[in-house]
Amino acid sequence: MLIIKRFAIIASLLLALLFAGCIDSTSSDAEVADLKVAYLPSDHDAPLFVAAEYPELFQNGYGVYLKEVENKDTYELYENDKLVANVEFIKVIEGGAKIMTLMAQGQVDVGLNGVPPAVFSIDQGTAAKIVSPAQSEGSAIVIKSDIAAENWEEFVVYIKEQAESGVQVKIGHPLPTSIQYVMIKSALDAEGITYTENPNEDAMVQLINCKGQGTMPQLLSTNELDAVIAWEPTPEQLTLSGIGKSVIYSGDIPPEGMWENHPCCVFVASNNALENKREGLKSFLKLMALSNNEIMANPEFAVNASSEWLGTDLEVEELSIPNIKFTNEIGSLEAIGPAFVNVMDEQGAMTGQLAGLEDIEEINSILYDFTLYNEIMDEIQ
Structure with a gap:
């Protein structure tokens, strides 16, 4: 009985403090x-x-x-x-x-x-x-270091020459819903380069979903890809490692002026x-x-x-x-x-x-x- 009374007193004091503003009622x-x-x-x-x-x-x-x-x-x-x-x-x-x-x-x-x-x-x-x-901005198209091209224009010529020889150039991108995917398709369209994502379909370029960027260095170094479009810092990593070289940064990607300062x-x-x-x-x-x-x-x-x-x-x-x-x-x-x-x-x-x-x-x-x-x-x- 004494314990119950003590609990009642303590509860009454706590309530008094609460209403007096001494205890914050909001946790x-x-x-x-x-x-x-x-x-x-x-x-x-x-x-x-x-x-x-x-x-x-x-x-x-x-x-x-x-x-x-x-x-x-x-x-x-x-x-x-x-x-x-x-x-x-x-x-x-x-x-x-x-x-x-x-x-x-x-x-x-x-x-x-x-x-x-x-x-x-x-x-x-x-x-x-x-x-x-x-x-x-902050992305780039990177090609294999052994391809005889130093800029985007020369890479376009390379793609068309390969097509004339019956060789399909393979370009990797991070994901089908990435900005890089949108930009590479837009760039190829601007240059009159045909592309496909079906390995059995005839086109100048095959676009390959890399499902991120982690595999890009390996795919380039083993010749499974000829080029990639990637966000930073992957382009600089590929360049410094000697695997690839950047031929164009995203603000300059065709069509002319479309991607300048692009969000x-x-x-x-x-x-x-x-x-x-x-x-x-x-x-x-x-x-x-x-x-x-x-x-x-x-x-x-x-x-x-x-x-x-x-x-x-x-x-x-x-x-x-x-x-x-x-x-x-x-x-x-x-x-x-x-x-x-x-x-x-x-x-x-x-x-x-x-x-x-x-x-x-x-x-x-x-x-x-x-x-x-x-x-x-x-x-x-």
């Missing part, structure tokens, strides 16, 4: 979002790497930063000394299409991947939006994250925008952080990073979205809600939600 855990962020092992993802590797830069300069829990895996995200999100980084080696698949399955909240995989996935009904830019990787967020994890998502996107600013001011941050996260040589990164244009500008992104849709529609990739659409405003409303981006830009500019 801090309830306010902290769990953000699962998927990324690719690519230099295009350098904003994420820099934010993780230089937390003091962002803590002291901006008040928004990551605190490491487990290296390259889990972090706490703070803004103004308040924990706003527990962040888990998920490395995806297959490509952006895999990231979008995970997002469609509810396993990823934010993806850092190319525009075409996002466009394709949204077309197919994935509840997500492109919410912020990351970078532009490549972007931040994509699930509708669930936009609706239910908004504060944490906003802080994360703000940190990425600030990281982009720091990279633009000092590319060495991206060189060092990318080398650390990807395990690449500094020499590779010193050649790779200058080929990538990190940006927080959305002008080209808003313009290129409908262009991507149109090109992919012509190539037969659009079969869902974007198929046949030509109205720019309608396309952009399906692809984008820049509400958080605009708030962030107002705060950091």
Whole structure:
């Protein structure tokens, strides 16, 4: 009986403290979002790497930063000394299409991947939006080092000469929904070069899905491929290893002017994250925008952080990073979205809600939600 009375007294005191405001009635855990962020092992993802590797830069300069829990895996995200999100980084080696698949399955909240995989996935009904830019350009066409060509024009001549001899040139790409796939088909079309993905079909070029980029060095060195189109740092790795040589970078790929300053990787967020994890998502996107600013001011941050996260040589990164244009500008992104849709529609990739659409405003409303981006830009500019 005495024990029951003591529990009653303690309960009464706790209730009194609660209503007096001495105990926070809202658990801090309830306010902290769990953000699962998927990324690719690519230099295009350098904003994420820099934010993780230089937390003091962002803590002291901006008040928004990551605190490491487990290296390259889990972090706490703070803004103004308040924990706003527990962040888990998920490395995806297959490509952006895999990231979008995970997002469609509810396993990823934010993806850092190319525009075409996002466009394709949204077309197919994935509840997500492109919410912020990351970078532009940053890919290249690389040919075997023993091919007698030093630039794109000479490689085009080589392809046509091989065709006249009855030899089909084989070009590898990362994935059928990658921007690299869209660009190589566009380039071949511009040069009047026929292509196929069927090894038994007659064409000047056979396009081969490498299912990522990990196998490209081996496929080139064993003569199973004549060329690849790849994102950084793979082109520089192939060049420095002596396996290949870059003949054209993505901003110059035909048709002339089409891919100059082309958006490549972007931040994509699930509708669930936009609706239910908004504060944490906003802080994360703000940190990425600030990281982009720091990279633009000092590319060495991206060189060092990318080398650390990807395990690449500094020499590779010193050649790779200058080929990538990190940006927080959305002008080209808003313009290129409908262009991507149109090109992919012509190539037969659009079969869902974007198929046949030509109205720019309608396309952009399906692809984008820049509400958080605009708030962030107002705060950091």
